[in-house]
Amino acid sequence: MSWITKTLTSSIGRKIIMSVTGLFLCSFLVIHLVGNLQLFKHDGGAAFNAYSHFMGTNPIIRTIEWVLVLGFGFHIYEAFALTRRNKAARGHGYAQWKAEQNSEWTSRNMGILGTIILIFLIVHLYNFFWRARFAGDLPKMGGVDLETADYDNLYLAVVSSFHIWWYVLLYVAAQISLGYHLWHGFRSGFQTLGLNHRKYMPLIKYAGYVFAVVVSAGFASMPLYFFLFTNERGDVVSNAPAFIQSVASAF
Amino acid sequence: MAGSNPNAKPMNLTLNVWRQPNRSTEGKMVEYKVKDISPEMSFLEMLDVLNEDLLHAGTDPVAFDHDCREGICGSCDLFINGRSHGPEKGTTTCQLHMRKFSDGDTITIEPWRANAFPVNKDLSVDRSAFDRIIQAGGYVSVNTGGVPDGNEIAIPKDIADRAFEAATCIGCGACVAACKNASAMLFVSAKVSQLALLPQGKPERKTRVENMIEQMDKEGFGACSNIGSCAAECPVGISLENIAILNREYISAKATSNNLA
Structure with a gap:
């Protein structure tokens, strides 16, 4: 075994892969969230569809997409490898175990939270990514503009999916899991890379809490908004609260 | 009477202790009663009382690791009520005192659990x-x-x-x-x-x-x-x-x- 594989399969090496991929996936979440905010633009999905067409066809984005696939792949693979090692390290459990008195629930249950996110990810990828990229069964935008008429109307697919109650429920549950996952994961990623300094760790810790809440609440707001306040075409319904009406009309 | 402090009264306790005869035999939790435990005793002294009782009854005493009993050597290693060295923060088991418990309590005592620390006997583990x-x-x-x-x-x-x-x-x-x-x-x-x-x-x-x-x-x-x-x-x-x-x-x-x- 070369020194590289030996390093990367050691306990610290695997942790480093976890943290590097985890922090990389955090950067993906920011981009995904910011891009998806275009769902809230009241233009019948024109901006969102143009954006998703760009993301699906631009050669640079398509190349980076493979890095993203590898990021998810290694993060999930190392999670399984580390969990196996860690479970094997204690063959005989305790009769009484009071870990809640010395640590946070989220930090001890990253695997469960990650599994919920993985299930969500499979459903999510199938419903939007697979249909847009491979199945090709999405409705087209149509309209007078010849350039955009042939674009997939992903906006309509998103909005109609967000009117299925169990789908909304899965999304919200997954975003709560993601929030807790990031609550521990963000700070943990820095710690694993050795980036723990008494001057900066409090900042990293609270930045991680804010990141976890903003990202998960941001993603969860999308299915909730369309389920509660719009019709199946994405128009705000007349009985939506006045505050939502006024914000929607501003965009 | 030992003054107005209710904690100063001797306590009767129920202990759930891991008993395992040797490395290759599977052990089990065994319940013991100890009486008249002074709150001033350390946790290990309480176990000494238990072992005295067991010896008098002709039973094998509970094996546990200890040495200096001053919190310096790192020998004592009990997992008490689901926590390393028991409920008190920043102490070893030998520096844990019975005043942290109350009369009638049930205390669960287990060895450190890790495959890298095999149990030698009862509560004593091999930390080599x-x-x-x-x-x-x-x-x-x-x-x-x-x-x-x-x-x-x-x-x-x-x-x-x-x-x-x-x-x-x-x-x-x-x-x-x-x-x-x-x-x-x-x-x-x-x-x-x-x-x-x-x-x-x-x-x-x-x-x-x-x-x-x-x-x-x-x-x-x-x-x-x-x-x-x-x-x-x-x-x-x-x-x-x-x-x-x-x-x-x-x-x-x-x-x-x-x-x-």
Whole structure:
């Protein structure tokens, strides 16, 4: 075994892969969230569809997409490898175990939270990514503009999916899991890379809490908004609260 | 009567104790009653009372590890009511006193649980895995020669203090016992960062961390997931910052050492 594989399969090496991929996936979440905010633009999905067409066809984005696939792949693979090692390290459990008195629930249950996110990810990828990229069964935008008429109307697919109650429920549950996952994961990623300094760790810790809440609440707001306040075409319904009406009309 | 403090009254307790005759036989929890336990006793003295009772009854006494009973040696190692060294923060089992419990309590006492720490008998575990990790690199090699001057090697006060904080690790294994992953990284990190901070540790800095981590993995300890149970249960307060230092040391050693194996 070369020194590289030996390093990367050691306990610290695997942790480093976890943290590097985890922090990389955090950067993906920011981009995904910011891009998806275009769902809230009241233009019948024109901006969102143009954006998703760009993301699906631009050669640079398509190349980076493979890095993203590898990021998810290694993060999930190392999670399984580390969990196996860690479970094997204690063959005989305790009769009484009071870990809640010395640590946070989220930090001890990253695997469960990650599994919920993985299930969500499979459903999510199938419903939007697979249909847009491979199945090709999405409705087209149509309209007078010849350039955009042939674009997939992903906006309509998103909005109609967000009117299925169990789908909304899965999304919200997954975003709560993601929030807790990031609550521990963000700070943990820095710690694993050795980036723990008494001057900066409090900042990293609270930045991680804010990141976890903003990202998960941001993603969860999308299915909730369309389920509660719009019709199946994405128009705000007349009985939506006045505050939502006024914000929607501003965009 | 022992005054108005209700805690000063002798206590009667129920103990659930792990009994295991030897390494190869499966053990089980056994219930015992102990009477007239003074709140002033240490936890180990309470176990001495139990063992006296067991001896009088002609039964095998409970084996448990202990030595100095002053919180210095790191020998005592009981998992009490689901916590390393019991409910009190920053103490070893020998420094835990019965005043922390109340009359009529049931106390569960188990050995450290980790595959790298096999149970010898009852509550006594074999922690020689820690010794082997230290042997792999947790030392500085000193050649004989003339005696160096007292202040020849300048070490700034704050560095000396941080190295000393790490050096206070008594190697009891509470971190491994409390960790969900049975990871030994707090222990290893205390030794690695202590020696990495000091000039005496510099010559062997890279090989030390490489060899100690290799040995740690070989012993079958888990990997750290930054939960923090270890630092919370550590009787001498070794901080998680040391694990970050360990990771840093390991990454830079692996990236720059001349060791190709």
